[in-house]
Amino acid sequence: NAAILYRLFQDEEYLQYAKENLLWYARNYHEFEPHGDHAGKGRIMHQSLDEAVLMVTLAEAYIDLKPFLSEEERQIIAEQLLLPAAQFIHKQTRIIHNIHSWHNAAVGMVGFALENPELIDQALYGKAGLENQLKEGTLEDGFWFEGSISYHFYTISSMKPLFITATAAGHKVEPHEKFRKM
Numbered sequence: 001n002a003a004i005l006y007r008l009f010q011d012e013e014y015l016q017y018a019k020e021n022l023l024w025y026a027r028n029y030h031e032f033e034p035h036g037d038h039a040g041k042g043r044i045m046h047q048s049l050d051e052a053v054l055m056v057t058l059a060e061a062y063i064d065l066k067p068f069l070s071e072e073e074r075q076i077i078a079e080q081l082l083l084p085a086a087q088f089i090h091k092q093t094r095i096i097h098n099i100h101s102w103h104n105a106a107v108g109m110v111g112f113a114l115e116n117p118e119l120i121d122q123a124l125y126g127k128a129g130l131e132n133q134l135k136e137g138t139l140e141d142g143f144w145f146e147g148s149i150s151y152h153f154y155t156i157s158s159m160k161p162l163f164i165t166a167t168a169a170g171h172k173v174e175p176h177e178k179f180r181k182m
Helices: 002-009 012-031 048-068 071-090 098-114 117-125 130-137 149-168 176-181
Strands: 035-037 040-042
Touching (some): 002 012, 002 048, 012 048, 012 071, 048 071, 048 149, 071 098, 071 117, 098 117, 098 130, 098 149, 117 130, 117 149
Antiparallel strands (some): 035 040
C-alpha cells in the first residue's frame, strides 16, 4: 500500500517505508527456516499458500518502486528476496489446485518484476501453470473444480494479477474463454 501511495502522491515517507520493508525482508529472508504443514512450507509465512500471497504483494510493490530504487537496492531485493522466494515456492507447485494457482501468481509476478523469462514460462505454461490450471481446473461452465464458492473466488483472485500482467506484456494465455467464464 505504501508503494501505491508513493506512486499516487510522491510523498517520500511512503517511499522510505516501502523501501525499508522490502530491504529488511531481502536482508533477512535467508534467516527464515522453512516450516509449515502438509499444504506446503513457508519461510516468512506458515505455509506456501500464505507465502505466495505475500510474494504477489511484494512483487507488485517492487514493480511500483523499481524506478525509484538504486541499482544496489534493486539487486538486493531481487537476488536476496524475490528470486529465492519464487524458486522456493515453485518447487512446491505440482498440481491443479487453488493453492498452486497462488504459487503461479507469486512465481509469475516475480518473473515479470525481474524480467525473468524462465519464471514467467513456469508460471504460465508449466505442468501446473496458469494455462493448465484454467484448462484442467475450470469446469465448462466456468466454475472452479473444487466445488466451493469461496475457493472459486479465491482462485480468481490468484489468477487475476498474473493473467492481467501476462496479457499486458503480450503473452497469450489460453483458454482465455474459461477465465472470462470464471
